[in-house]
Amino acid sequence: MGALHSAFVAVFTSVWIWLGIVSMLLFLAAFMLVMSWADFSYVLPATATMYAVIPLLGHFVLGESVTGLRWVGVALICLGVVLVGQTPPSTTKRV
Secondary structure, three states, X not given: OHHHHHHHHHHHOOHHHHHXXXXXXXXXHHHHHHHOOOOHHHHHHHHOOHHHHHHHHHHHOOOOXXXXXXXXXXXXXXXXXXXXXXXXXOOOOOO
16 A cells, blocks of 8 residues: 555656646647637648657657658648648637
8 A cells, every 4th residue: 555655646746747648638628729710621621730740859859760651641741731731710700
């Protein structure tokens, strides 16, 4: 029981855990705000840009090896986001 208690305390006193929680709450607030003015079919592909940002950060910040095939995948995702970005954000009329 003591080990569980110390693990619990260690987790909830960690700055990184709280930073992650705050980041997720900010993302949720931003996502809800964007969903209030744009269609889901427009917003969801735009969130796919994170699939491109993560390998970039992994390569340049963490020094990870990213294969050529993965870079091709990142390029395809970026192309899809660009194509979706050219469509109107909202296809329904507001009352």
